[in-house]
Amino acid sequence: MIIYKTEDEIELIRQSALILSKAHGEIARLIKPGISTLSLDKVAEEFIQDNGALPSFKNYNGFPYSLCISVNSVVVHGMPSNYILNEGDIISVDCGVYKNGFHSDCAYTHPVGQVSSEVQQLLDTTKESLYKGIEQAIVGNRLGDISFAIQNYAESKNYTIVRELVGHGIGKNLHESPEVPNYGRRGQGVKLQNGLVLAIEPMVNLGTKQIVQEDDGWTIRTKDNKPSAHFEHTVVIRKDSAEVLTTFEYIDQANKS
Template identity: 80%
Template sequence: MIFYKTEEEIELIRQSALILSKAHGEIALLVKEGVSTLELDKRAEEFILDHNAKPSFKNYNGFPYSLCISVNSTVVHGMPSEYIIKDGDIISVDCGVYHKAYHSDCAYTHAVGNVNDEVKELLTVTEESLYKGIEKATVGSRLGDISFAVQQHAENKGYGVVRELVGHGLGRNLHEAPEVPNYGRRGQGIKLQNGLVIAIEPMINLGTRNIVQEDDGWTIKTRDNKPSAHFEHTVVVRKDKAEILTSFEYIKQAKQ
């Protein structure tokens, strides 16, 4: 069942998303050589709790951390650890915030130091594909229009689009209907209506789209061990132009 949000509910999600966006900015300050991914997780949790909110991911289906941190060939759901960030790494940080009974969700892939041009291009195209999808999140469009826009942009550049993992609705629950795949056909799927809140999140691989799950039951990696990127925004379907509730602005400020 799909829950369309009232303007009051959207305002609460917007407040959650602001805390989340600022948390991403705090994390971005620490994404550098010599820092462990566990340190990023600790800072995120501290920041979120300090803002009278909770990390959405912690204890979700037993996940023990506040962040999913996915390094290089890890696609998503990587666990924070003692791993020390190195020059040339790409670090995908996925975070959710629960505030006043509503969730928000956002992910960003950071390039650390001297990342090669091939991988930089992967990050650029993955972020572009996110915004291509968001452009289609308007009243009267179909869900497949979002999916197709993401897939077409990434595949036209020769990348693999992960199919087993999808974006999703969100609100009182972290994952709600509908699922939002990153591949599909134009004109297919539900007709989008005002007030639908969804997380659009392309997961794009430098090589093939094939993935494997690690023995920990969470970590998803590329089968060919090539890098993968992940960008995500929480958005509201609107009449003429989707409203993006999360922001990368604080991340970009932290990197200046």
């Protein structure tokens, strides 16, 4: 069942999303060669709790951390660890915040120091594919219009789209209906209506679209071990253009400082 949000509920999600966006900025400041991914997780958890909220992911279906940290060929659901970031790595930071009874969800893939031009292009394309999807997240369109826009853009640059993992509705639950695939056909699927809140999250691979799950039951990586990128925003379907509740502006500020 799809749950449309009232304006009051959207305001509560907006407050959650603001804390989440600022948490991303705090993490972005620390991403550089020599730092462990576990230390990033601790910073995120403290920041979220200090702002009167809870990390959505911690203890979700038994996941033990506040962040999903996915390095290089890990697509999503990577676990923070004692792994030390190296120059040339890429790191996807996926985080959720629960406040006032509502969740928000956002992800960003960062270069660590200088990365190859090939990898930077993957990051740029994946981020742009997110915004191509968001452009279609308007009243009267269909879910497939979002999916098609993401797929069409990424594949036009000769990248592949992960099929098994999808975006989702979000609200009182972290994952709600409908699922939002990153591939599909225009004009197909649920008709988009005002007040539908979605987490749109393209996952785009440099090599094969095929993925494997590691023995920890969480970590998903590319089958050919080539890099994968992941970007995500929480958005509201609106009449003329989607309202994006999360923002990358705090990440951008951190990267400039």
